[in-house]
Amino acid sequence: MTWGRWMILEAAILLAAGTAAGFTVNALRESSGKAKIELDRQYFIRPKPRTGTNDAGKVVPAKESSGTANPGRTGSETDAPRIDSLPSGSAANSASSSPTPASQPPPHEVTETDGVHPEHEFTAITTAQVAAIVDGTDPDAATTLLIDARDVAPYEEGHIPGAYRCYFSTIDADLAAIADYLEAGYRLVVYCNGGECEDSINLCRMLRDERGVLEENLLLYEDGWKAWSAGDRPVDKGPRS
Amino acid sequence: MSSTQPGGTKTVTKQTLLQRLDATGVPLILARLALGVVFIYLALNKLSADPHVFAKSIKQYSVLPQDPPQIINVVAIVLPWLELICGVAVLLGVMLRGAGLLLLVQLVAFTLAIYKYGIDLFNQGKFAAICDIKFDCGCGTGEQWYCEKLLGNLGLIAAAVVTAWSRSRVLCLPAMLRRRREGVVTAPATVGQELG
DSSP states (O other): OOHHHHHHHHHHHHHHHHHHHHHHHHHOOOOHHHHOOOOOOOOOOOOOOOOOOOTTTTTTOOOOOOOSSSSSSHHHHHTTTTEOOTTTTTTTGGGOOOOOOOOOOOOOOSSOOOSSSSSSSEEEOOOHHHHHHHEEETTTTGGGGEEOOOHHHHHHHHOTTTTTEOOOGGHHHHOOOOTHHHHTTTTEEOOOSTTTTOOOHHHHHHHHHHHHHHHHGEEEEETTHHHHHHHHOOBBBOOOO | OEEEESSSEOOOEEHHHHHHHHHHHHHHHHHHHHHHHHHHHHHHHHSSOOHHHHHHHHHHTTTTTTTHHHHHHHHHHHHHHHHHHHHHHHHTTSSHHHHHHHHHHHHHHHHHHHHHHHHHHHHTOOOOOOOOOOEOSSSSSSSEEHHHHHHHHHHHHHHHHHHHHHOOOOOHHHHHHHHHHHHHOSSBBBHHHHOO
């Protein structure tokens, strides 16, 4: 056999060995309690072409009838927060599409950033707006959930108070903790490190495309953890209690 | 080069400088050491981390198509193990031709991807000079300077070429085992002699 043929044969053997080892270990990850790569899963969601006429620049409130957050409840006809101006054909909040009571405050609008960011399709909010949600001065704070899209280690080093962790590789397990909120149509503020970090955008797309969360209920805190931690703002550490 | 034919006659062929250098075994040993240490280190770093993070690094280069998702996912599953197996193979001197070829293909692909990524970053106007770029290439080494990374990769490409094409088999496990089995202590062997 020629030198070149030996080379190709050896390369094929090594490639087969690497492939076998990779798939075997990936399959074993699940049994050891770690997230494995699911072959058919799209982990990195691309932007959705904007063909509809939904009013993406406005954030519609997600108000619970009692006016307080209650993660223990599931979104039933009577208890679920109500969402105004649902796009037609939306499934995620179909159980809560009854008209808003007259006593409910007018819909919250994001005015500082007012609109959809050119690099992604979500409404961006500022550090001041996130601070208003954290200290409860935002009128929709009770029905807003903060989602930290970073991995375990940076999350436990410090996160915005009250934020739930939801990393793209462990999304199924992480979302189980907030399933009731999602079902109830809470407004979600998603952030990651800030700057070049794309995890928050990717998570927003996953929540919209795979979990049916309305785009109007997804707010992106683009400046993220870097901006939050740079100021003298409250920080939680460790796992969420 | 002199070699003994089956009939006992000794033939002498003229060697080029590169062939003589290769016959010393030194270039191959240096190349194997560099490739083996670097690739085993990088592979272990990747394997000890979440494989999804490596998949994210692959995606960020925008070299592989995102659809179908199996492409990026398979590469993220297989590549660290391929690096580890090739790294161990070159350190031990096993299947050097195949390991050298696979490492060469990987290195050329990585280097082109890093080059393109750096150019794209530079074109965004965020850096005054291209060598000012410092980024985490997802290789398992953390943040690195762009130009240093490219130069390092070029050196490793040269090492992979030497590994794939060298005829020397000095300090290679199969040749050492064979000699030990045969009870023969000889001068550094070459593949040409062994095959001849």
